[in-house]
Amino acid sequence: MFISKINHHSAGSRFVIAGLALLAWVSASAAQAAGGPAPSSFADLAEKLLPSVVNISTTQTIKGQAGGGLEMPQFPPGSPLEEFFKEFLERQQGGPGRPDAPSRKATSLGSGFIVDATGYIVTNNHVIADADEISVKLHDDTVFAATLVGRDPKVDLAVLKIDPGKKILAAVPFGNSDEARVGDWVLAIGNPFGFGGTVTAGIVSARARDINAGPYDDFLQTDAAINRGNSGGPMFNIKGEVIGINSAIISPSGGSIGIGFAIPASLATPVLDDLRKFGKVRRGWLGIRIQSLDVDMAENVGLPDQHGALVAKVDPAGPGVKAGLKDGDVVLKFDGKDITEMRRLPRYVAGTPIGKKVEVVIWRDGKKQTLMAAVGEMPEDPADQAVKGGKTDQPKAKEGKDGVLSIPGTGLTVSSLTPALRERFGVDDETKGIVVTEVKPDSGAAEKGLRPGDLIIEADHKPVRAPADLGKAVEEGRKSGAKSLLLRVENPQQLRYVALPLSEGKKK
Incomplete structure (x- = not known):
């Protein structure tokens, strides 16, 4: 099973990310979940909204592809056939990355919707990312060239602009996604597999989902029939207001299993306003x-x-x-x-x-x-606000060096920052603290993700400058009856706090 952004339907591309649409059938059980009987028909609402949804196509130049321009077939992740065909295509070209590998044009399709009658259109960033050319097709098959106004990869949104001339465009308003309740009816119109103007319906399945797609995840979940080409399409409430922008799915194969996600309007609208005004997001x-x-x-x-x-x-x-x-x-x-x-x-x-x-x-x-x-x-390229921890396998370090201290009951062996250890772990001369040289794999320290090379710079909010400082802090913590000792730990990837268990062995 994997989570994927619901990218565009791709023709001639080596990669495809599944698209998002809403459930194509309305069941009696869904009607009960929605808090009442199913509407007799969505026809009037669909007729009103169809002209506001557009098909987006992009063209991208791909250079130096192995295989003489032959396509890599699409296989489920991890399939042994994927590696087989990759090797076959490389042999056809004479190896990957050859300077004489031919360039080709790749086209892809996605969805979007009109938010302003002057020609502003919203879609997902991943629909238009790396595109050389962007085209927009209206419901009546009129096609316009589009320019990129601004995009935001962190929330996966983009704003496009077309010049409609005398053409009258039908814009749709945003609704209040914070008022959407689990079980409320929703409607979507999109471009699955290039079939423009496809209307589907379902309910809000859950709110405030974090799927690790970005730093501001707060997705609406829907019982979605997910199909390629619906990326960037709108999720409407029963009033015809946009409450979400369809963006991601959970699927074992890239097809629909009825779990899809949409960026809520409450998160999207300030981002889109900034993109229109400044061409970037001011956070x-x-x-x-x-x-x-x-x-x-x-x-x-x-x-x-x-x-x-x-x-x-x-x-x-x-x-x-x-x-x-x-x-x-x-x-x-x-x-x-x-x-x-x-x-x-x-x-x-x-x-x-x-x-x-x-x-x-x-x-x-x-x-x-x-x-x-x-x-x-927020600066243009700030460090990530969220500090992510994690567990790793623990290699063993040599013992017996001067300044090395093993602290019983913690699983830690630490050392002063000698010139050799500074060179070994890439620590500059100005950095203060002690370095972890060994972590027992069955210890609480290992469970908390500590590993050789980590620097301990504080214990219980007090500076640690020598191994004895940590040993003293552990002893004092145990005397006071504390179950853990709060360490401030740093390595080249992150700086974080760790609650080191003070009891023997690994926590259960």
Whole structure:
């Protein structure tokens, strides 16, 4: 099973991402879930909305493809036939990447909809990404060349512009997706497999889905019949308002199994407004890197539950430091909104008007505090706000060197930052802390994702400059009855907090 953006239907392309449409049949059980009998017909609504939905086609030049221009057949992910055909095509060309490999034109199809009668059209970014030419076909088969106004890969949206001349375009309004309830009827019109003007219907299956597609995931889920070519198509409510933009599916093979996702209008509209006005998105920014709380972390800082976002690092030049935010704070509320999950905070901050002063409720030193922060503008290429952890296999390090300390009951062996270790792990001369040289695979440290090369720079919010500092912190934690010790850990990929279990063996 995999999650895929519902890309365009591709003709002559080596890659295809499935498209999104809504359920093509209306069952009695769905009618009951929607809270009432099925409408006798969607015909009047479809007739009204059809002229607002467009087909989008793109052309892209692909250079240097192996196989003399032959196509790679589409296989399920992991199929042994995929590797077989890849090798066959490379032999036909004489090997991949040859300078004399021919270029070719690849065309693809997607969906979009008109949001302004002057010619503004919304679609997914992945529909038009890397396109050399973009064309828009209206419901009456009139075709226009389109220009790209702006695009946002993070939310997967793009705005196009056509010059309709004397042509009268039918624009559709956005609705309030926050009011959409699970079980509400929805309607979609799109371009599956190039069949323009296809109308399908279903319900909202769930809300606020995070499918790891981007930093601001908040998808509406629908019982969708997913088909290629519906990317960028609108999801309408029963009033004929756009409440979502169809974007992704879950499918074992790329075809429909009835689980699809749409970008909610509440997330899309501010992005689209910025793209139209500025050609880019101006997002709010606090200048903090955050991570989620686990049970051990929450207990360590005295929180009664795991709600909130743990501040892993505050940018010294960002708005957060001016507001008084510090490393180790837990953000509980932002501008009156509860941070029930870590991932909520980046979206709330990004959607806040630049320059607005907001209240930020934090947890620090065992109690709540309220700070005032003036939201700044996110830099063009900021570091990701969410700090992702993870587990890896733990290679063993050599033992017996000077400055090495094994801390019983933790699974950790640590060392001072000697010149040899700095060179081995790529640590510059200015960095302070101690380095992890070994992690026992059956330990709590391994379960928390610690690995050789990680730098421990703080323990219980106190600087760690020598292995003995960590040993002392562990001893004090155990004497106080603490179940874990909060470490601040850094490596070239991330900076995060880790609640190191102080009991023997791996946690169950």
